[in-house]
Amino acid sequence: GFKCGIVGLPNVGKSTLFNALTRTAAAQAANYPFCTIEPNTGEVAVPDARLTKIAEIAGSKEIVPTRISFVDIAGLVRGASKGEGLGNQFLANIREVDAIVHVLRCFEDDDITHVEGRVDPVADAATVDTELMLADLESLERRIVQMRKRATGKDKEAMAVLPVMERALALLQEGKPVRLMVPELDEEGRRILRSLNLLTSKPVLYVCNVAEEDAASGNEHTAAVEKMAAEQGAKTVVISAAIEAEVAQLPDEEAREYLEAMGLEEPGLNRLIHAGYALLDLITFFTAGPKEARAWTVKRGAKAPQAAGEIHTDFERGFIRAQTIAYDDYVRLGGETAAREAGKARDEGKDYVVQDGDVMLFKFNV
Numbered sequence: 001g002f003k004c005g006i007v008g009l010p011n012v013g014k015s016t017l018f019n020a021l022t023r024t025a026a027a028q029a030a031n032y033p034f035c036t037i038e039p040n041t042g043e044v045a046v047p048d049a050r051l052t053k054i055a056e057i058a059g060s061k062e063i064v065p066t067r068i069s070f071v072d073i074a075g076l077v078r079g080a081s082k083g084e085g086l087g088n089q090f091l092a093n094i095r096e097v098d099a100i101v102h103v104l105r106c107f108e109d110d111d112i113t114h115v116e117g118r119v120d121p122v123a124d125a126a127t128v129d130t131e132l133m134l135a136d137l138e139s140l141e142r143r144i145v146q147m148r149k150r151a152t153g154k155d156k157e158a159m160a161v162l163p164v165m166e167r168a169l170a171l172l173q174e175g176k177p178v179r180l181m182v183p184e185l186d187e188e189g190r191r192i193l194r195s196l197n198l199l200t201s202k203p204v205l206y207v208c209n210v211a212e213e214d215a216a217s218g219n220e221h222t223a224a225v226e227k228m229a230a231e232q233g234a235k236t237v238v239i240s241a242a243i244e245a246e247v248a249q250l251p252d253e254e255a256r257e258y259l260e261a262m263g264l265e266e267p268g269l270n271r272l273i274h275a276g277y278a279l280l281d282l283i284t285f286f287t288a289g290p291k292e293a294r295a296w297t298v299k300r301g302a303k304a305p306q307a308a309g310e311i312h313t314d315f316e317r318g319f320i321r322a323q324t325i326a327y328d329d330y331v332r333l334g335g336e337t338a339a340r341e342a343g344k345a346r347d348e349g350k351d352y353v354v355q356d357g358d359v360m361l362f363k364f365n366v
């Protein structure tokens, strides 16, 4: 599965947020298995109104949402790259995630110690980024020596990898995260960069954790974070971990009333999950029948056989074709049969690039 790692300095609200995420998931788990893979990893359902609509039309008995994982990565402190705090363990945990959700403290509370002694989320973001950049710098400097030698010796692979490494190294030496070079790279360059597995090459989303009263409007700290994020081309989600922790424990109706009183339309967690999903560059396709309507996840750009493989490896191996109906056609026409009659059920082959919202039915050899 796809994983977002929750990082941030101590006492910014990571665990509160993580617990709210997993508790909400547990509470909604009636129809699908919720699992805590490890104590600090939780799978959460991705809320999707389209799935409910499809289930209605198909008369499905069960609804099975797609899921992504969040990992609570504790232990980052100033000096982590030099082994302070949980140091190496922390860095190893970050290496395993696909994207980073960076929680920043944007609430004032004299009772909750701030490790740096003042609330300044932009400075906190820099502290965390610095540790990650130092770790990347050290790892790249170590590896690049060998790569330069091999490239001089006309080693094909090294000649392809080295320019990406050199550019990454130059950025780190300027004190900038490697993710800033991603927009310059083509598909192959991105593949090479991913293979280097650098911490600061992963996509980042900033989460501003605010006090209850600022949840709807934000505050001066969130404004500062939004400005910083925009400069990096990153997204920001403003959330109150305290509200989310509360909402996660309430029955649906009470939760709705509570959110309304706070000036919110939906739980912030939904926004967070959706932002995480987008950050991972994932899209959703659906399968629908009388038994169940189900949402599935693939990386954007995946082809039909890969989508089939999400359901079962045999489906990918024996893939013949996929009957594909665009979500809008499925809903507008009122389901599979009607879509087929209207000529809106396409037979797609192995080179078809799956589109977000496709309702698919796979034909395969066993």
Ligand code: GDP
Pocket (backbone or CB within 6 Å): 008, 009, 010, 011, 012, 013, 014, 015, 016, 017, 107, 108, 109, 112, 209, 210, 211, 212, 240, 241, 242, 243
């Ligand atoms: P972590 O170290 O980043 O995982 O932070 P925690 O989630 O353990 O939170 C640290 C402390 O801050 C706990 O006592 C939380 O109850 C408190 N806290 C978390 N979010 C908020 C918030 O939005 N407002 C206030 N006032 N306190 C919060």
